[in-house]
Amino acid sequence: MHFELKNIYMNFENKGEKLQQALNEYKEAIRINPNNASAYNEIGDIFFKEKRIGDAIKHYNDAIRINPNEALYYRNKGAALDELGRREEAIECYKEAIKVDPNYTHAYNNIGIILENEKRYELAVQHFNEANRINPNCAIYYSNKGYALDELGRRKKLSD
Structure with missing residues (x-):
């Protein structure tokens, strides 16, 4: 996990330049390692907080595709689906998280x-x-x- 990058985001949430810096760093991490599921998930989190829910779901899907054994990714996708009112799909994501981690x-x-x-x-x-x-x-x-x-x-x- 990119602890420092997450700190940049958490400390400067919704503050334009730093937010963009965090996104750029996560994208660079993905460029270097396209199988970096954590970076996709972190980008999804940023988009979720920015209310770009469709973009968030896309990135959570990428994280799940790369690492289907991380319950957090399913939970995050579930939260995004719930935000869109797609509650049954959200429940299914949460059930997948439970399958991964009971x-x-x-x-x-x-x-x-x-x-x-x-x-x-x-x-x-x-x-x-x-x-x-x-x-x-x-x-x-x-x-x-x-x-x-x-x-x-x-x-x-x-x-x-």
């Missing part, structure tokens, strides 16, 4: 969030439970589960 809690959590947004609270709770089982020390998973349970309780009260 302990990848972010993927379970992200599936849960999509299901929660679709008011599929029981399924959302199942995914938050799995994230909590794997990583019982992450407060956000409990918060997300709590919200889904709260909504389930409200629905039950309304139907009674």
